[in-house]
Amino acid sequence: MIEIEGITKRYDATTVVDDVSMIIEPRTIAVIVGTSGSGKTTLLRMINRLVEPTAGVIKLDGADNRSLPGYELRRSIGYAIQGHGLFPHRTVAQNIATVPVLLGWDKARIKARVDELMTLYQLDPEAFGPRYPHELSGGQQQRVGVARALAAEPNVLLMDEPFGALDPIIRTKAQEDLLAIQKRFGTTIILVTHDMEEAVHMGDKIAVMDAGKLVQYAKPAEILANPASAFVETLVGASERPFRLLSLGRVRDAVEKGSAEGEAIPGDASQRDALAELLWSGRPALPVKGADGKPLGRVTVDGLVKRAARPA
Amino acid sequence: MKAWLPSLLRLALVVLLIAFVTNPDWFEPLLKPLTENNAPVIYNQGSLLTLTLLHLRIVLIATVAATIVAVALAILVTRPAGVEFLPLSRSLVNIGQTFPPVAVLALAVPAVGFGEKPTLIALFLYGLLPIFENALTGLTTLPANVMEAARGAGMTGWQRLTKVELPLSAPIILGGIRLSVVISLATATIGSTVAAKTLGEVIIAGLLSNNLAFILQGGLIVAALAVLIYDGLSSVERYTARRMGREAE
Numbered sequence: 001m002i003e004i005e006g007i008t009k010r011y012d013a014t015t016v017v018d019d020v021s022m023i024i025e026p027r028t029i030a031v032i033v034g035t036s037g038s039g040k041t042t043l044l045r046m047i048n049r050l051v052e053p054t055a056g057v058i059k060l061d062g063a064d065n066r067s068l069p070g071y072e073l074r075r076s077i078g079y080a081i082q083g084h085g086l087f088p089h090r091t092v093a094q095n096i097a098t099v100p101v102l103l104g105w106d107k108a109r110i111k112a113r114v115d116e117l118m119t120l121y122q123l124d125p126e127a128f129g130p131r132y133p134h135e136l137s138g139g140q141q142q143r144v145g146v147a148r149a150l151a152a153e154p155n156v157l158l159m160d161e162p163f164g165a166l167d168p169i170i171r172t173k174a175q176e177d178l179l180a181i182q183k184r185f186g187t188t189i190i191l192v193t194h195d196m197e198e199a200v201h202m203g204d205k206i207a208v209m210d211a212g213k214l215v216q217y218a219k220p221a222e223i224l225a226n227p228a229s230a231f232v233e234t235l236v237g238a239s240e241r242p243f244r245l246l247s248l249g250r251v252r253d254a255v256e257k258g259s260a261e262g263e264a265i266p267g268d269a270s271q272r273d274a275l276a277e278l279l280w281s282g283r284p285a286l287p288v289k290g291a292d293g294k295p296l297g298r299v300t301v302d303g304l305v306k307r308a309a310r311p312a
Numbered sequence: 313m314k315a316w317l318p319s320l321l322r323l324a325l326v327v328l329l330i331a332f333v334t335n336p337d338w339f340e341p342l343l344k345p346l347t348e349n350n351a352p353v354i355y356n357q358g359s360l361l362t363l364t365l366l367h368l369r370i371v372l373i374a375t376v377a378a379t380i381v382a383v384a385l386a387i388l389v390t391r392p393a394g395v396e397f398l399p400l401s402r403s404l405v406n407i408g409q410t411f412p413p414v415a416v417l418a419l420a421v422p423a424v425g426f427g428e429k430p431t432l433i434a435l436f437l438y439g440l441l442p443i444f445e446n447a448l449t450g451l452t453t454l455p456a457n458v459m460e461a462a463r464g465a466g467m468t469g470w471q472r473l474t475k476v477e478l479p480l481s482a483p484i485i486l487g488g489i490r491l492s493v494v495i496s497l498a499t500a501t502i503g504s505t506v507a508a509k510t511l512g513e514v515i516i517a518g519l520l521s522n523n524l525a526f527i528l529q530g531g532l533i534v535a536a537l538a539v540l541i542y543d544g545l546s547s548v549e550r551y552t553a554r555r556m557g558r559e560a561e
Contacts, residue, residue: 048464050460050463050464071466071467071468072466073466074463074464074465074466075465075466076466079461079464079465081457081460081461081464082457083457084457084461085455085457085458085459085460085461085462085464086458086461087458087461087462087476088455088458088480088556089479089480089555089556098465099465099466102465102466102467102471145461148461148465158464
């Protein structure tokens with residue numbers, strides 16, 4: 001659990017982060033959204049003390065983050081940044097092993113962990129381990145960057161626009177990979193982005209920041225349904241709202257009794273994808289199948305449209 | 313040009329240089345037309361080989377010392393605690409460059425006497441600036457997100473310096489050392505005016521006795537050394553740059 005209590009950061013006369021308090025539950029993903037200059041990156045960097053706050057306390061599992069020297073604290077917290085920041089003079093395997101080496105793990109344990117992470121990220125340890133970062137594609141570099149951040153099995157992972165430099169297709173894949181890995185390791189993730197789409201997709205909770213202040217901190221559905229201010233409403237994007245709301249729900253939860261013609265859609269797909277498929281193919285209903293391939297029922301345009309309406 | 317041609321030229325120059333300093337007599341017929349009144353063709357007051365080795369030694373000592381001091385200074389002024397010394401150390405090093413080497417020699421002789429010492433001092437002061445400037449450039453132009461990642465991974469200041477900053481700026485620092493060595497190779501000849509044993513001795517002897525052959529053989533050996541060392545260090549530099557992943561720049 002991460003408790004942020006009354007955190008303020010001032011540089012001379014400018015207040016970059018203004019009295020922010022929030023609690024991030026363990027094993028969840030909190031996404032901090034805001035425009036550039038909103039203080040979201042500074043807030044993130046105060047958690048691992050790359051920036052020291054002017055006032056306030058941050059507690060990690062109850063312990064003040066100033067109870068350790070900064071560098072020791074940072075070894076216990078994963079940190080992934082935009083443009084990955086891989087060490088160009090070290091191989092992929094050496095890059096991933098950075099924090100375990102600093103922590104003095106023995107060689108066998110480091111190798112096992114590096115191999116595990118590379119396999120998890122679909123990078124063959126034999127083929128990619130000895131390569132240098134500039135020999136990899138952008139998507140591969142990004143994966144190595146996240147693998148490096150996760151190498152020492154941190155409970156907390158901080159990510160500063162980790163997908164910012166990726167093209168849309170690789171980006172979606174990287175987001176899915178991260179969600180899968182978060183489930184697997186149970187890591188608490190705090191992710192900074194300026195992309196509301198990403199925030200709604202990834203976050204268990206979303207924190208919206210504007211001019212250093214925390215404007216709203218709530219579940220995605222709540223942010224979409226009841227934006228706390230005009231700023232949040234703009235950020236959400238009025239024309240995108242119903243679709244973002246649908247993207248939060250799974251098809252499984254919108255199933256109605258009955259059957260329909262045509263190719264079935266998996267129950268895990270988002271309701272937004274189902275609606276898109278319905279609209280595109282011009283059909284009023286789609287059959288739904290479970291993970292085992294058994295039919296679950298159907299989704300209808302009418303049913304989905306009702307779900308896209310503003311919650312009462 | 314064919315790819316093997318530069319290597320062949322380099323090899324030829326090395327062979328020629330070694331042959332010349334070890335067996336200068338072989339080349340006597342070539343240089344003979346440059347002398348008058350039956351003056352000696354090949355320098356006869358010391359072996360060319362010994363002078364070449366002494367010349368290289370003096371350059372080596374001065375460059376190593378200059379490298380250590382210049383890189384240490386550059387590291388110091390790029391740490392948060394040392395930033396205020398940046399202007400001071402810059403001007404100190406610049407002073408080393410504004411003094412003509414002859415003036416440094418003239419000032420150093422009364423203090424440390426004749427011989428190698430004043431020459432070492434002059435070469436050391438002369439070598440500082442290019443290395444310092446390059447080290448400074450290297451250490452201040454590191455990619456920002458790599459430095460951020462190094463801090464974020466929990467490296468201490470010392471670990472960042474030795475594991476990230478110095479390796480990544482190595483190619484640029486090497487460039488400074490290369491410039492410094494070439495300047496020193498040429499400047500060391502002046503050291504012979506204050507009795508340092510360098511190849512300058514041959515040139516000065518030639519000037520005094522109006523012997524063009526002496527001047528030419530002293531000058532050519534220094535020039536060949538400079539070309540070869542410059543070339544060698546350039547390829548070391550290219551190799552390091554590739555290793556440090558900076559080749560794309």
